[in-house]
Amino acid sequence: MIRIETEPWQVMVAHARRTYPNECCGAMLGTIDGDGKNVREAIALDNAFEGAQAARYELRPEDLLKADKAARDRGMDLIGIYHSHPDCDAYFSTTDLQNSCPWYSFVVLSIQKGEFHHANSWLPNVDQTVADKEELTY
Amino acid sequence: MAKILIPTPLRQFTGKQDSVTAKGATVREVLDALTTQHPELRKQIFTDEGKLRSFVNVYLNDEDIRYLSKDATATADGDTISLVPSIAGGSTTAAPPEEVTLSKDEILRYSRHLIIPEVGIEGQKKLKAAKVLLVGTGGLGAPLGLYLAAAGIGKIGLVDFDVVDFTNLQRQVIHSTADVGRNKIDSAAEKMLGINPHLVIAKHEVALTSENALDILKDYDYVVDGTDNFPTRYLVNDACVLLGKPNVYGSIFRFEGQSTVFAYEGGPCYRCLYPEPPPPGLVPSCAEGGVLGILPGTIGLIQATETVKLILGIGEPLVGRLLLYDALGMRFRELKLRKNPECPICGDHRTITKLIDYHQFCGVPQPGEAPAAAQETKVNEGEIDVREVKEKLDRGDNFVLIDVREPHEHQICNIPAAKLIPLGTVAQRLNELDPEADIVIHCKSGMRSAKACGILRGAGFKHVRNMKGGILAWSDQVDPSVPKY
Numbered sequence: 001m002i003r004i005e006t007e008p009w010q011v012m013v014a015h016a017r018r019t020y021p022n023e024c025c026g027a028m029l030g031t032i033d034g035d036g037k038n039v040r041e042a043i044a045l046d047n048a049f050e051g052a053q054a055a056r057y058e059l060r061p062e063d064l065l066k067a068d069k070a071a072r073d074r075g076m077d078l079i080g081i082y083h084s085h086p087d088c089d090a091y092f093s094t095t096d097l098q099n100s101c102p103w104y105s106f107v108v109l110s111i112q113k114g115e116f117h118h119a120n121s122w123l124p125n126v127d128q129t130v131a132d133k134e135e136l137t138y
Numbered sequence: 139m140a141k142i143l144i145p146t147p148l149r150q151f152t153g154k155q156d157s158v159t160a161k162g163a164t165v166r167e168v169l170d171a172l173t174t175q176h177p178e179l180r181k182q183i184f185t186d187e188g189k190l191r192s193f194v195n196v197y198l199n200d201e202d203i204r205y206l207s208k209d210a211t212a213t214a215d216g217d218t219i220s221l222v223p224s225i226a227g228g229s230t231t232a233a234p235p236e237e238v239t240l241s242k243d244e245i246l247r248y249s250r251h252l253i254i255p256e257v258g259i260e261g262q263k264k265l266k267a268a269k270v271l272l273v274g275t276g277g278l279g280a281p282l283g284l285y286l287a288a289a290g291i292g293k294i295g296l297v298d299f300d301v302v303d304f305t306n307l308q309r310q311v312i313h314s315t316a317d318v319g320r321n322k323i324d325s326a327a328e329k330m331l332g333i334n335p336h337l338v339i340a341k342h343e344v345a346l347t348s349e350n351a352l353d354i355l356k357d358y359d360y361v362v363d364g365t366d367n368f369p370t371r372y373l374v375n376d377a378c379v380l381l382g383k384p385n386v387y388g389s390i391f392r393f394e395g396q397s398t399v400f401a402y403e404g405g406p407c408y409r410c411l412y413p414e415p416p417p418p419g420l421v422p423s424c425a426e427g428g429v430l431g432i433l434p435g436t437i438g439l440i441q442a443t444e445t446v447k448l449i450l451g452i453g454e455p456l457v458g459r460l461l462l463y464d465a466l467g468m469r470f471r472e473l474k475l476r477k478n479p480e481c482p483i484c485g486d487h488r489t490i491t492k493l494i495d496y497h498q499f500c501g502v503p504q505p506g507e508a509p510a511a512a513q514e515t516k517v518n519e520g521e522i523d524v525r526e527v528k529e530k531l532d533r534g535d536n537f538v539l540i541d542v543r544e545p546h547e548h549q550i551c552n553i554p555a556a557k558l559i560p561l562g563t564v565a566q567r568l569n570e571l572d573p574e575a576d577i578v579i580h581c582k583s584g585m586r587s588a589k590a591c592g593i594l595r596g597a598g599f600k601h602v603r604n605m606k607g608g609i610l611a612w613s614d615q616v617d618p619s620v621p622k623y
Contacts, residue, residue, distance in 0.1 A: 050404035056228035077146035096227035
């Protein structure tokens with residue numbers, strides 16, 4: 001299960017509303033205790049997709065490398081990635097799955113008509129064929 | 139010795155160490171040494187075939203090894219190697235279907251696919267999970283619809299509001315003679331379901347417009363453009379770019395065709411190739427210029443092949459390349475297509491962020507307006523009704539009737555009293571005509587003759603009129619024995 005603290009949660013929702021009607025993306029830093037993950041900081045990252053971003057996002061590996069470094073420096077870990085689905089439910093799409101990585105939690109925020117609607121967290125498998133839903137609290 | 143930084147989730151496989159040192163002269167050797175020390179890590183980084191997994195980027199110090207010598211990049215003591223995931227996504231595609239399964243019947247049906255290693259059960263399931271929108275069920279849509287249905291695409295949307303007519307049958311092989319007069323969408327759906335009853339068809343019996351395009355396209359993973367007019371082509375392109383959906387494009391004219399995949403993974407779009415439409419009337423449609431009946435089969439099947447490749451994720455997609463086909467020379471050529479950084483819809487400084495009025499953009503009248511106007515009996519100034527031309531002929535009026543069509547059209551049908559001066563030669567042959575004479579000009583439907591009227595009037599001819607509706611109207615209203623084409 002993954003818990004997102006209030007402050008990072010507000011950062012994520014504000015980011016998703018700001019980029020609407022485009023998708024946003026970012027990194028979640030925090031700690032892992034057994035199966036429980038605790039997100040303490042959210043870092044908004046650039047959507048680097050070179051095309052219309054209404055339904056696509058891409059993270060620059062360099063940005064993730066920096067986020068990972070920042071986490072290590074602050075005694076945390078990079079534990080998840082978030083992105084938004086404008087006017088679309090918070091499912092894990094085929095595109096999401098085929099471009100995912102099994103090492104992290106993937107939080108998807110559904111933004112409907114510019115306002116936060118609901119969110120889900122997903123755990124893709126190593127072959128990128130299935131993503132399991134992860135219990136999410138915020 | 140190089141140091142490898144281990145991402146948090148992988149530390150469970152390295153005894154909780156956040157970095158591991160391993161020996162090797164190249165990145166590949168270091169990673170092999172690492173996964174020999176920690177075998178459980180191997181599955182996370184390499185596929186069963188030993189290739190780096192698609193989501194793993196390897197950085198040597200601060201450099202992506204893809205831009206160095208890939209996994210043959212040399213390493214030195216003190217180097218740091220980082221494993222950085224490559225992550226992207228988007229809501230372009232719908233939620234993955236809960237469970238796509240193939241029934242015993244389907245396994246038998248698709249057996250010739252299943253035994254190709256590149257397709258297999260997984261590939262066939264991808265085809266079944268795919269949702270493809272076909273814009274148009276005409277020349278290109280016919281082979282596309284038949285073969286995509288047979289191949290096992292799960293859901294196909296059809297957009298068309300036209301009715302089958304006799305002139306379609308020479309190439310639109312999805313419709314048969316008995317279908318003339320039927321809605322194309324019903325006729326096409328029936329044939330496709332006849333081939334494959336497992337297929338789900340969504341019928342969108344409307345003209346695609348700026349108002350409905352996003353709504354219709356959003357439910358599909360791939361859009362295949364089988365349209366024959368510029369406004370719809372730009373509309374499909376723009377909607378695909380805005381929604382981030384690949385646009386599998388094809389076009390045909392007489393003996394030549396083109397195909398490419400636009401708007402795929404940030405690749406070029408139709409506007410990168412053609413920022414502006416040609417002036418109205420410059421590029422004739424199939425109805426105006428004709429088309430070899432077999433040609434849309436060839437081009438439509440190239441589009442179908444590309445669609446299936448994209449769904450399966452195999453081969454080299456026709457992205458950034460425009461394939462040109464010349465049936466007379468029986469040659470294929472390829473042009474490199476580049477993304478235009480100044481493209482108004484997919485470039486760096488976008489000026490188009492929503493769908494526009496494409497009929498205005500292309501300078502052509504709204505559909506619906508033109509046919510409706512043609513039906514009306516109202517004859518505008520400078521025009522003359524076909525029945526009045528007939529009366530003038532019957533009365534033996536002193537006037538000149540000019541046919542500005544091409545000689546091969548004249549052979550199909552003609553009005554015997556008319557003098558043939560093809561539009562392209564009108565300007566040079568003005569000396570054959572009397573500027574004071576009463577002149578009536580006709581063509582097939584009235585477009586080219588309107589241009590010819592303009593040329594004559596511009597040259598000082600005083601009494602020039604356009605025969606409204608051309609020889610098609612003549613056949614309808616004066617002489618039904620004149621064949622229509």
